[in-house]
Amino acid sequence: MFVDYAESDAIATVTLNRPERLNALNEPLKQELGQIFLDLAYTDAVRAVILTGAGRGFCASGDVGNLGAFTPFSTRERFRRLHRAMAAIANLEKPVVAAVRGPAAGVGFAMCLASDMVIASETARFSMVFKNVGLAPDGGAVFFLTQALGQMRAKELVFSGRTLSAPEAHALGIVAKVVPDAELEAEARAAAEMLARGPTMAFGIAKRMFKAMTVPTLEAFLDLEAVSQGLAVLSEDHAEGVAAFLEKRAPVFVGR
Secondary structure, three states, X not given: OOEEEEEEOOEEEEEEOOHHHOOOEOHHHHHHHHHHHHHHOOOOOOOEEEEEEOOOOOEEOEOHHHOOOOOHHHHHHHHHHHHHHHHHHHHOOOOEEEEEOOXXXXXXXXXXXXXXXXXXXXXXXXXXXXXXXXXXXXXXXXXXXXXXXXXXXXXXXHHHOOEEEHHHHHHOOOOOEEXXXXXXXXXXXXXXXXXXXXXXXXXXXXXXXXXXXXXXXXXXXXXXXXXXXXXHOOOHHHHHHHHHHHHOOOOOOXXX
């Protein structure tokens, strides 16, 4: 199993558990994560959720080492698993607290934005790294980032791929609180306990209200993303980006 699940005192803790890969998403992890969050919708004993990563990182995006030859069918299935997980996190009608240390990159950053509150360790780093492997963002990253920051600032982060420190992410309003690394679990637990004591149904209704404010809907956006990224993964630049990553060198993109 690549996702650990624990439940106590009305709080579920969901932990991405591939620490040797900085919890980068592979296909089984996507499948497990999506199913856990779908099941949480029907777990009445749980009233708040902590989403975190094992080891020294939250989630270093998708596992580039697993990328390879793509077909229309395999691309569709990969995005179905990813989108199922991301939508399940965002649409859960219970508060989700992301507890982040180390890198939250690419889809990992998107998972933070899909949550309702982010508590960050001083070691946390946030980045949209898709351009480094010749891809447009996925996992709803553009949707969530634009909702959080507005289009111009979101574009700057996507096009530059630069890394935000925890204090800068806090200043931008992405992170609710920055704490010393040793205090991350306790602070996230305290936030989840506060939320678990709250009016769960009212929180769920409020989340529906926030969702209703977004245009387009997340589901419509994810459909567009699957088609668009399905083309990007077939490009020469993506092949070069993956090769450069594996060879630990700077990519040389040719624009096709």
